[in-house]
Amino acid sequence: MSSTTSPLRVERRGSSLNPAFPTKSTFRWLSPGERDALVLSTFIKVLLFPAYRSTDFEVHRNWLAITYSLPMSKWYFDVSLDYPPFFAYFEFLLSLPARIIDRRIVQLSNLNYDSMSVVVYQRSTVILTELVLGAALLRFVRGSVDQSTARVIAVSLFLHPGFLIVDHIHFQYNGFMFGILLWSVLMAREGRHLASGVLFAILLNFKHIYVYLAPAYFVYLLRVFCLSSTGAFLPAHFISLANSVVAVFVTSFGPFILMKNDTGHIGQIFRRLFPFTRGLNHAYWAPNFWALVTALDRVLLKCTYHVRWKGLKVELRVEGVVSTSRGLVGDTVFAVLPNIEPVHTFVLTLLCQGVFLAKLWTTPTYKSFLAALTLCGWSSFMFGWHVHEKAILLVLVPLSLVAAESSAHMRTFMIASVAGIFSLFPLLFTPSESIAKVLYSLIWGSVVFVLISKRVYEFPEGLLAAVLDRVEKAYLMGFTLLQLFVSLYPTIGSRSSPRETLVSVAPQFLGMGSGACSVPFGIFTQPELDMLGDCTPPSPPSPPSSSVETRKGGEMEFLPLMVTSVYCAVGLVWAFLRLSYLYLSHSRKPLVA
Amino acid sequence: MPRRSESPVPSSSRPRGLPLSESALRAAFGVESRKSGKARDPSIASNSTFRSHFGSETDYGDDHAHGALSQTRTSTLYGRRPVEGSMARRWIRWMGGMGLKDWVIPLSIAGALWSRWSVGMGGYSGRGDSPTFGDYEAQRHWMEITLHLPIRQWYFYDLPYWGLDYPPLTAYVSWVCGYVGSTINPDWFMLSTSRGVENPESKSYLRFTVIVLDLLIYIPAVVFFCRRWWKSRSHRTQAIAVLMLLFQPSLILIDHGHFQYNSVMLGLTLWSINLFHMGYDVLGAIVFVLSMGFKQMALYYAPAIFGYLFGKCLYLRDSRGITLFASLAAAGISTVLLLFAPFLQTPFPETILQPIARIFPFARGLFEDKVANFWCASNVLVKWREQEWARGLLPIMALCATLGGILPSTLHILTVSWSSSSERNGEKQSASSQIQSSPESSARRLIPSSIPSPAIALLPYALFNSSLAFFMFSFQVHEKSILLPLLPLTLLASAREDVSVSDARTWEWGLLFNNVATFSMWPLLQRDGQQLQYILLIAFWNYLLGYNPVSMPKSFIKGFSLVVYGIITMLHIGECFVPPPSRYPDLYAVLNVLLCAPVFGVCWLWGMRRQVEVGWAISSLGAPRHKDERSFPARTRTTSGLAPVELREEREISISGLVLRRRQ
Structure with a gap:
């Protein structure tokens, strides 16, 4: 496997190609300010040791x-491992010290x-x-032209509420993985494309969700590294890149391929990695395009109910109606929409x-690549199948790097981050x-947004810009109300429950009651339970009122989640459109040098 | 109160050397050093180079450009800016550079709140420790009983199970908390069925009440104090003081980890100090009575407060002094009466006597747990509670020892008040000979009681000394009571005083005392499951303030601190790896006491010395001054100052040479 040595070789060449980014400085010891940031972040993170842990904690312990x-x-x-092999090796490495610290950590049973x-x-x-992320950020700061802005961005990433949560x-x-991603991006900035590609391949073998970003890497490296500036194909470059990437994958999957005892080992791995059997939306809808579509379906369903009241007939899928009444659990099946x-x-x-x-193909610069x-x-986040809400970090982290490009970028960054x-x-x-999460995010947001906007703020010019500015501000302010609603909702819900029990004799009235109860809460004025009462004839006999009650309780319980998801989706779709416009409308000249 | 601008000597000709250190003077004023900074003559300006080396922290150049001073600073530092000493200072400077100066205090408060809340995610007193639980359950239980029982039963209900034994204000606050909490979920505070309720929601609610009270009382008091007391210092120093006070580990760990409401009591006391500093003595006295009415522990402060207020009456001397005394007495007594008024019910004497008997539990013995005071430490040698002869004598001995401890500082503050008053009068008599001072002295006569007496500068020292004396010698002391002496000392240390090369070293003593005091509560925190938070908060706070005892200049405090920290580290490491012998299961707790008690004793002696020194400064400032500088021997910057500074300068040169060479 001669190609394994190639990264080193090309790295050396890359650094000589681009003297603008001295690599020596990366290994300078920390300055007092950097040390402060490290101490602060460690303080914050260690303080959270006793905090709540999700089941992921146990999954990782397992x-x-x-x-x-x-044995490998x-x-x-085994049931739970659904990350690519490098992550399994990584866990294996972590399990060695764990064995010394406490033998019971590594016991399967x-x-x-806890x-x-x-x-x-x-x-x-x-x-x-x-700390991999920390090191990458250090390198990012020290190689930047505008160090003081870069410092703000670096600290904002290192203390990002997303990572904290x-x-x-x-x-x-994720911090570790994004460290590798950032390192790879920095290699691209420094012109060491081969190293960048190899790092990204390594990252893919740690966590395959980064395949969302792979197309951009593919196009960029192909255009910049495998083609000369005139457009001529450079076979040597292409082969070295292909070899290194293949070598990474072979290192990762090789041991499993070589295993003879089991047939279809690779198939098993891929079945674990890509479970297409799950639904369109995750249990809690990730705030993407599909969340809006699903919400639209719910609204249409409700409209249909009103229309039918007046004697019109609209096709409804019963399983869709039932699906909506199940709230956010299980697959999403639409009732009205295809x-x-x-x-x-x-x-x-x-x-x-x-x-x-x-666009990237035509303007293959570093900023354009970012x-x-x-x-x-x-x-991918917007339109992907079964997207997880945590995947938003895939957007927020690279977006941070371009946040200080201009006022418009800053605004996009702000909406998307919030x-x-x-x-x-x-x-x-x-x-x-x-x-803790709300207070921390507030502190983080106020500092970061104020700091960055102080550098790039421009007054909105023109009527449209001014109106947009107002609307966006109103949208951001709306999060306060949303947070209030989400935190107060459980108490309101528990208050109104006795009344509902009283009227639960007739499903229609129940529907009315719940509608009245949730009128102030925006477009989800009425959970679709009223539909259940109305269009059950073809479906199983109308359920006893007790089961309606429990379903209703479940439905209402999910209302804050739905509202959160939809409200955030609006912002993220808008920010997505904003950034797309910014990127695509930048004709000829690359995105700010 | 003598201000510099009012003094008969023009500030530009202020003597270079005063019989006391400059910091003592500043402390004596509680004020005013920027003015002198502006008019500093060149000889002093050259001395300032020492300062900027000395602690690498100079405040003078912060907000105003002082030509000579900043020039000397940059020139002597070989064209480099001084290395910023602490994280707090670097952060505040950075914020200033980013144009976010006004955000510093709000962000500090927000950060402090977040840390408090996160510390609250850890364990608390008596968590899951059925059936007795701990202080957490006590506080919750009080909410429960005040909510459901009529007032006359509050101090009688089921006393063995966490019967109410704090003064009425705690009971009222508990009632409010219980009332609000029961509107959220009545189950948390149901009478008797709610015992031991500790689900995540109720825990969050209780933690939240501590934070809210903190935010309402203690935090504003701290910010106000730093703004008011350190008015003459730069904004940066004030902000550092706020940070230092808000992130003080001991208080966070006890209130938000262990679970108590000490910050209410401390905050009220701090408000009374603030009010005294503003000249609102009666209001301050009322607030202080409220502080005692919240937690009887504030009595530790009472001698000092009494000393200051009575001293103020003496200072005013004539009929105004008597008026002030009368109004203070009336206000204090009526506040106490108001607090206890709801207990004036049938059966009459019992309802009012019971709270008092509950608040002062003399029947509970000399000490209960291990506590780092004189009695517990000497108990290793003399088993006090087992001595036949001492049985009945112990309370009296404790009383005498406590009185012996508090009297000197109280008497001293009284004497200083009295003597500064007599000096003022002497000044008034000699006013006819000094033309420019006559309008001032007449003006001073016109503002009688609305400005604090000069002894206000002594107040924090007196508070420290009297509360520490109580802690060391009185009856029934809890380890948490160390928070009381901690507050005034931390207040004093909050504005680092190494701007002048003084031998005061309040900052160093303050940090040493803080760290040792937090260490003295280690056994308690260990039981509560707050070990991690203990280590983190101490480490972060010391780093934040840039505290490094190794790099301190040579002095007694340096050696002392290093020895103390060495022993603490050894004890911690020992506890981790060497289990105590079965014969002495409490070995580490006893060693803890044996270390902390002497340190507190030394701190107490130092505090007394400082109080006397500051008292001298006040007296000498109050005295009529002559223009003749010869009468002030220039000996201030001697004992600890010069030699180490020169050494440091040499080292600085070599280090910067090294840096330069490496850069080339």
Whole structure:
């Protein structure tokens, strides 16, 4: 495997190609300010050790146990491992010190083990591996032209509420992964394209969700690295890139390919990695295009009800109606709109990405690459199948890097960050973490937005811009109301429950009651339960009132989540359009030098 | 109160050396050093180079450009800006550079709130420790009983199970908290069925009440104090003081970790100090009575407050002094009466006597838990509670020892008040000979009681000394009571005083005392499951303030601190790896006491010394001054100052040479 040595070689060449970014400076010791940021972030993150942990914590502990105690051939046949092989190796490495610290951490049967030792150990590994992100950010700052803005962006990323919520409370290793991604992006900035490509391939083998970004990498590297500036094909470059990427994948999957004892090992891995059997939306709708479509379906359903009242007939799918009444659990089946298949989302995503990639092909600069990367991830997030709300980090992190380009970028960044971070809030639902996340995000947002907007702010020119400015501000202000609604809703709901029990004799009245109860809450004026009462004739006999009640309770319980999802989706779709416009309308001259 | 601008000597000709350190003077005023900074003569300006090396923190150049000063600073630092000493200072400077100066205080408060809340995610007193639980359950239980029982039963209900034993204001506040909480979920505070309720929601609610009270009382008091007391210092110094006070580990750990409402009591006391500083003595006295009415522990402060207020009456001397005394007495007594008024019910004497008996539990013995005071520490040698001869004597001994501890500082503040008053009168008599001072002295006569007496500068020292004396010697002390002496010392230390090369070292002593005090509560925090937060908060706070005892200039406090920290580290490491012998299961707790009690004793002695020094400064400033500088021997910057500074300068040169070479 001669190609494994090639990254080194080309790295050296890359650095000589681009002297504007001295690499030596990266290894300078930390300045006091950088040390402060590190201390502050460690303080904050360690303080969150005792905070709530999601099931992901146990999942990761279980992976430690699996990789430690099972032979490699059985890793992917156990129930839970659904990350690519590098992550499995990574867990294996982590399990070695864990064995020394507390033997019980790596015991397979020791389910839901939550002693102090395992909490401290696993949480510390998140903090320590996140230093990869820290190192990448250091490199980012020291290689930047405008260091003081870069510093703001770097600190904002290192202390990003998204990482805090997803990694340090909920529990995942995103900081580490994004560190690799950022490192790869920086390699691209410094003109070391081969290293960039290799790092990205490595990243893909840690967590396959980054495949969302792969098209941008593919086009950019093909255009910049494999073609000369005149457009001539450079076979040597292409082969070295292809070899290195293949080598990375071979290192990752090779051991599993070589295993003879099991047939279809690779197939098993891929079945674990790409579960297409799940629904369009995740349990809690990720705030994307489909959330809006689903919401539209709910609204249409309700309109249909009113129309039918006047004697009109509209086709309804019963399973769709039932699906809506199940709230957010299970598959999404539309009642009115045509159903969405995986292939639809796939085509839509690729089409959307294609537009940006075409633009990237014509303007293959670093800034353009950054924007295309962001938009690529964003398209996948917007139109992808079964997108998880945590995937918004794929948008927010690269977007941060272009936040200080102009006032318009800043505004886009602001809307996307607020909506994106807010959409992560439902991950934490326990009372004390809820307050912590809101307060922290407020502090972070006020500092970061004020700091960046001070550098790039422009007064909106023209009527349209002024109106947009107002509308966007109103939208951002709306999050206060949304947060109030979300936090006050449970108490309101529990208050109004006795009255509903009283009228629950007749389903129609129940529907009316619930509608009246939720009138102030925007477009979801009425959960679709009234439809259940009205259009059940073809479906099983009308359910006893007690089951209606429980379903209704479940429905109402999900209302804040639906509202959150839809409200955030509006902002994210708008910010997506904004950035697309900004990117595509920048003809000829690349995005600010 | 003598201000510099009013003093008969023009500030430009202010003597270079005063018999006391400059910081003592500033402390004596509580005020005014920027003015002198502006008019500083060149000889002092050259001295300022020492200062900028000395602690690498100079405040004078912060907000106003002082030509000579800033020039000398940059020139002596080889064209480089001084290395900013602490994270707090760097952050505030950076915020200023970003144009966000006005955000510093709000952000500090928000950060402090967030840290408090996050500390609250950890354990608390008596968590899951059925059936007795701990302080958390006590506070919750009080909300429950005040909510459901008539007032006359509050101090009688089921006393063995966390019967109410705090003064009435705590009971009223508990009632409010219980009332609000029961509108959210009545189950949290149902009478007797809610015992031991600790679900996440109710826990969050209780934590939230502490934070809200903190935000309403303590935090505004701190900000106000820093703005008012350090008015003459730069905004940056004030902001650092706010940060230092808000992130003080001990208070956060006890209130938001262990779970108590000390910040209400401390905040009220701090408000009374603020009010005294503004000249509102009666209002301040009322607030202080409220502080005692919230938690009887504030009595530790009472001698100092009494000393200041009575001293003020003496200072005013004539009929105004008597008027003030009468109004203070009337206000204090009526506040107490008002607080206890709801208990004036049938059966009459019992309803009012019971709270008092509950508040002062003399029957509970000399000390209960391990606490780092004189009695508990000496208990290793003399088993006080087992001595036949001492049995009945112990309360009296404790009383005498406490009195012996508090009297000197109280008497001192009284004497200083009295003597500064007599000096003022002497000045008035000699006013006819000094033309420019006559309008001022007449003006001073016209503003009788609306400005604080000069002894206000002594007040924090007196508060520290008297509360620490109580802690060391009185009856029934809890380890948490160390928070009381901590507050005034931290207030004093909050504006770092190494602007002048003084031997005061209040900052160093303040940090040492803080760290040791937090360490003294380690056994308690360990039981509460707050170990992680303990380590984190201490480390972060010290880093935030740029505290590094190793790099301190040579002095007694440096050696002392290093020894103390060395022992603390050894004790912590030992506890981790060496289990105590079965014969002495409490070995580490006892060692903790044996370390902390002497340190507190030394701090107390230092505090007394400082109080006396500052008292001298006040007296000498109040005295009529002569223009002759010869009468002030220039000996201030001697003992700890010069030699180390020169050494440091040499090192600085070599270091910068090294840096330069490396850069080339």
